Amino acid sequence: MERTVVIYKSKYGATQKYAQWIGEELCCPVFSIDDFSKARLADYDNIIYGGGVQAGGIKEFDRFKKWIKPLVGQPEKKIVVFAVGLNLDNADGRMQLRDINFDKGVFRQLTCYYMGGAFDPARIKGIDKALIGMVRKMLTDKGLNMNEDERVLLGRIEGGCDLVSREQIEPIIREFKN
Ligand SMILES: Cc1cc2nc3c(=O)[nH]c(=O)nc-3n(C[C@H](O)[C@H](O)[C@H](O)COP(=O)(O)O)c2cc1C
Numbered sequence: 290m291e292r293t294v295v296i297y298k299s300k301y302g303a304t305q306k307y308a309q310w311i312g313e314e315l316c317c318p319v320f321s322i323d324d325f326s327k328a329r330l331a332d333y334d335n336i337i338y339g340g341g342v343q344a345g346g347i348k349e350f351d352r353f354k355k356w357i358k359p360l361v362g363q364p365e366k367k368i369v370v371f372a373v374g375l376n377l378d379n380a381d382g383r384m385q386l387r388d389i390n391f392d393k394g395v396f397r398q399l400t401c402y403y404m405g406g407a408f409d410p411a412r413i414k415g416i417d418k419a420l421i422g423m424v425r426k427m428l429t430d431k432g433l434n435m436n437e438d439e440r441v442l443l444g445r446i447e448g449g450c451d452l453v454s455r456e457q458i459e460p461i462i463r464e465f466k467n
Contacts, residue, residue, distance in 0.1 A: 293317035293335035293465060296325050298349035303406040303453050304341045304373045310455050311337060314462045322349050327356040335367045335465060336360075341406060342374035344420060345389040354396055361395040370401045371461060375445050375452065377403035379438040402461050405452025408445060421446060 293315050297308035312319035340347035360366045376382035383403055391397055413421060428435060428443045
């Protein structure tokens with residue numbers, strides 16, 4: 290029998306929500322990566338990892354990649370990733386995400402699904418606030434040279450947004466139910 294697990298890292302809650310929905314649909318356990326360990330991967334045939342995106346990087350993905358390196362490409366293991374962000378519904382954003390996170394070696398072959406995240410300007414503090422401030426400045430400095438995708442991103446940063454919806458898990462569910 291196939292055994293499936295969902296592992297995730299979420300700071301603001303969107304990735305956790307997707308992970309729990311996937312767990313419900315596939316009737317499988319769901320763990321934060323902080324409550325899991327490399328040794329326990331041996332218990333599962335299907336491994337789904339989800340992380341929120343910050344400054345282009347999928348959260349805790351480097352840790353997860355170290356864990357799965359010996360497993361990628363093994364015929365009995367199916368490993369799939371989902372990334373959750375505000376800038377993944379356009380080709381440039383997805384390409385940048387792939388370049389940063391799936392750059393080298395065996396990881397290039399991993400499938401990644403893209404899901405909309407959430408952002409509330411009132412909730413961010415510290416380094417996150419500084420980072421978002423830098424992105425906002427980079428975009429506003431472009432003025433009229435901003436393209437449509439950048440304009441959308443700026444609107445999401447300035448006004449906040451919630452792009453999370455359950456139907457976005459459907460492609461992953463189809464892949465694992467087939
Ligand atoms: C400091 C910071 C940097 C972010 N950088 C990106 C980014 O590079 N690309 C993107 O698509 N979304 C980015 N986001 C949006 C988050 O990915 C989004 O809020 C997502 O919901 C985070 O996942 P979580 O809610 O599970 O923590 C950023 C958010 C913050 C606060």
